[in-house]
Amino acid sequence: MNSTHIELRHLRLLQALSEAGGVTAAAERLHLTQSAVSHQLKALEAALGLPLVERAARPAQLTAAGRRLLALAHAALPQVDAALRDLSKLxxxxxxxxxxxxxxxxxxxxxxxxxxxxxxxxxxxxxDLLGGFQADPIALLLEQQADLVVTSDPTPRAGVTYVPLFGFEMLALLPPGHALAAKKWLLPRDFAGHTLITYPVPEDRLDLVRRVLAPAGIKPPRREAQLTVAILQLVASRRGLAALPAWAVAPYLERGYVVARPIGKHGLWAELHVALRSADAGRAYLADFIDTVRRDSFARLPGIRPLAGGG
Amino acid sequence: MNSTHIELRHLRLLQALSEAGGVTAAAERLHLTQSAVSHQLKALEAALGLPLVERAARPAQLTAAGRRLLALAHAALPQVDAALRDLSKLxxxxxxxxxxxxxxxxxxxxxxxxxxxxxxxxxxxxxDLLGGFQADPIALLLEQQADLVVTSDPTPRAGVTYVPLFGFEMLALLPPGHALAAKKWLLPRDFAGHTLITYPVPEDRLDLVRRVLAPAGIKPPRREAQLTVAILQLVASRRGLAALPAWAVAPYLERGYVVARPIGKHGLWAELHVALRSADAGRAYLADFIDTVRRDSFARLPGIRPLAGGG
DNA sequence: CCATTACATGAACAGTACTCATATCGAACT
DNA sequence: AGTTCGATATGAGTACTGTTCATGTAATGG
Structure with a gap:
């Protein structure tokens, strides 16, 4: 019979699986354990009597049946989400x-x-997008001057709720042909003797300085630039080194304009969160904005990863 | 958050609810108890934070939110069914x-x-549709001359599986202005002295005779006609009485061509089932045909009701 | 007014979707 | 080869959610 017990959950699973390219990664997106996804997938395949993914293929490859179900997911899930949005508006x-x-x-x-x-x-x-650098953006929230703050520092504060967005890697940028490019990754001491090119923000807001260089006692001279392209230009013209999020420099790396290396063996990973007043946490149009941003980010930005409790 | 836990089950529920016009009727269609539907509906409304049906309105009236979800159901469920069909074909x-x-x-x-x-x-x-009257159509199944038999007699037989289609009422037909039309329903003795107009089949295949008249010892003379319209014509021209399924005569009743009355206080209800070889029960194209027929019947035929174990 | 029909509710049960812990697998590297 | 590491599979146990059963309550119609 066609009373095959398929549910939206399964469609979401398949979508996550194809986007994430593996059971483990899909599980993270769905806020489930790897085991849960594996079980669910197996059960679904058994119910349908068809294999859905080509086992042993990285990234996970869907079978014809899997692709058909994925097509259904792509057709149906946006409709569902749209309906839920409409209900929120109601x-x-x-x-x-x-x-x-x-x-x-x-x-x-x-x-x-x-x-x-x-x-x-x-x-x-x-x-509305508030311009300029803010020393303490969370204060803007509490003063009702902002409704949403994108921050990398989710320190708990009364009346403020944080929603994780994603984790991303800060890459060290070198000019092509630089001596340090020979290394697989850079250590704190590699930065000694080089100028550090950064945005115009206080030192304690720079992850590279706060978490890597300062603990190692290294204090390289700094030079500031307002725009990302300006920073890249300075690096390319050998005026110093920089550290920027992987996604921001990906297009320049492709063109060989600059070279990137991880900072430390496992890389320097930072996080982004959204802060909002706890009183607003229930507002659908706010929650949906965060959702949109996250979805958009994962679709567009290379090299980012989900965070615990995030989407 | 928009992580509202909505599932296809809920969409199916809402669709059934709007089609059936009530919780109890919807429950029958879904092969659930009335309680289950009531609980599920309440849980869904709580999860969404919105009422979905106007309580106390017969037939059940959907709220704006309910109608929005129903629209989603109408958009999404056919896509799901199509995908499942495609998977069956794969x-x-x-x-x-x-x-x-x-x-x-x-x-x-x-x-x-x-x-x-x-x-x-x-x-x-x-x-292929096999023509002519078959004395024992189930035999055709077992002889591999037919793959599907529509029958009203689901007597268990080895190697044969029955799937219930629907229950329907046999209505007694009278010419307009007939004396018996004064009664709310007819009793066996009311048929005495009237000619019975039927299709050309053996008496023991006529529900009216087998289940009502014969037990009461009443044996009215019979006259046979091949076509439904012919039977109706004979009744209208006062050559006798007939008993036909409610759905088959509905259009003629509307036009006042003949008059219909229930047979017995609770009416004479018959059933239709589909028989197929048990070996074929797994074949998707067969199962889906039965599904199509049933869906189609409930959409088109007036006055039919679901059967236990049916759809 | 009582009988009937439809819906709601609470408790108990059953099935299922998870998690945790562990095993297996495959690839990359010595 | 053997080893290590990451990723997936599996089994047992648990928590939860959906369903049923039994009963209560509200409308409807002769």
Whole structure:
């Protein structure tokens, strides 16, 4: 009979599987254990009487049946999400104000496209991006001057809720042909004697300085630049080294404009979170914005990874 | 958050609810108890934070939120079903032979349109309708001369599986203005002294005779006609009484061509089942045909009701 | 007004989807 | 080869959620 017990959960699983390229990675996205995904997949295959993924292939390859189900997922899940959005609007109204403060300079790159696709779905929400560097953006939240803050520092504060966005790697940038490019990864001492090119922010807000160089007692001279391209240009013209998120430099790496190396054996990983007033946590248009941003990020940004408790 | 735990089950529930017009009727369609549907509905409404049905309204009226979810169901569920069909085809192949024997004359009326919509979905299946009256159509199954038999008599036989289609009421037909039309329902003795107009089948295949008149010792004279319209014509011209399925005469009743009355206080209810070789029970193109027929019947035929174990 | 029908509710049960712990597998590296 | 490491599979146990059963309550119609 066709009473095959298929559910949206299964479609979400298959989608995550194909996007993540493996059971373990898919499990993270779904906030499940690897075991759960493995079991669920097996059960689904048994119920359908068809294999869905080519076992032993990295990244996981879907079978014809798997691809057919994935097509269903791509067709149906957006419809479901749209319906749930509409229901949220019915429940909470469809208007609101959404002022966003951003701590990190490179975030504008991916925030803008996410905002665009969000606007399509919540046209009545007033979107605003707060400009300039903020010393304490969380304060803006509590003073009701911002509704959402993108930050890399989720220190608990009363009345503030943090939602994890993603983890990303900070890469050290060298000019092509630099002597350090011979190394697989860089150590703190490798930075000694080089100028560090950064955005114009206090030193204690630079992950590289705070977490790597300062603990090792290394204090290289700094030079500041406002724009990402300016930093890259300075590196390329051998004025110093820089450290930027992997996603921000990926296009320049491809063109060989600069060279990137991990910082430390396992790389220097940072996180981004969204902060909002706990009182607003229930607002659908806010929650959906975070959702949109995250979805958009994972679709667009290379080399990012999910965080515990995140999406 | 939008992680609202909605599932296809819920969409199926809402669809059944709107089609059936009530919790109890929906439960029957879904092969669940009324309690299960009630619980599920309540849980869904709680999860969404929105009422979905207007309590206290017959037939059940959906709220705006309910209608939005129903729209989702109508959009998504056919896609799901199509995908499952495609998977069946991947598993079992998409071709097959489907020869149908029909026991009941009036069945052609609704079988034809169902066959048409089935052909759209399984174009490679060879569809055949066996003509003429069959004394023992089940024998045709076992002799491999038919693959599917529509019958009202699901007596267990080795190697044969029965799938319930639906229950329907046999209505007694009178000419307009007939004396018996004054009664709310007819009793066996009311048939005494009237000619009984029937299809040309043995008496023991007529539910009215076998289950009502014969037990009461009443043996009215019979007159046979091949076509439904002919029977109706004879009744209208006062040559006798007849008993036909409610759905078959509904259009004629509307036009006042004949008058119908239940047979007995609770009416004379009969059933239709599909018989197939147990060996074929797993074949997707067969199972899906039965599904199509049933879906089609419930959508098109007035006054039929689901059977235990049926769809 | 009582009988009937439809829906709601609570407790108990059953089935299922998880997690945890452990085993197996395959590839890369000595 | 053997070893190590990452990724997937498997089994047992658990927590949870969906379902049923039994009963209560609210409307409906003769």
């Amino acid at each position: 429940r909470d109204g469809d208007a609101g104000e959404l002022r966003i403060a951003v701590e990190c300079h490179t975030c504008y790159d991916w925030l803008m496209p996410a905002m665009d696709s969000y606007r399509d779905v919540w046209p009545a929400v007033e979107l | 598993r079992d192949g998409d071709a097959g032979e489907l020869r149908i024997a029909v026991e009941c004359h009036t069945c052609y009326d609704w079988l034809m349109p169902a066959m048409d919509s089935y052909r759209d979905v399984w174009p490679a299946v060879e569809l």
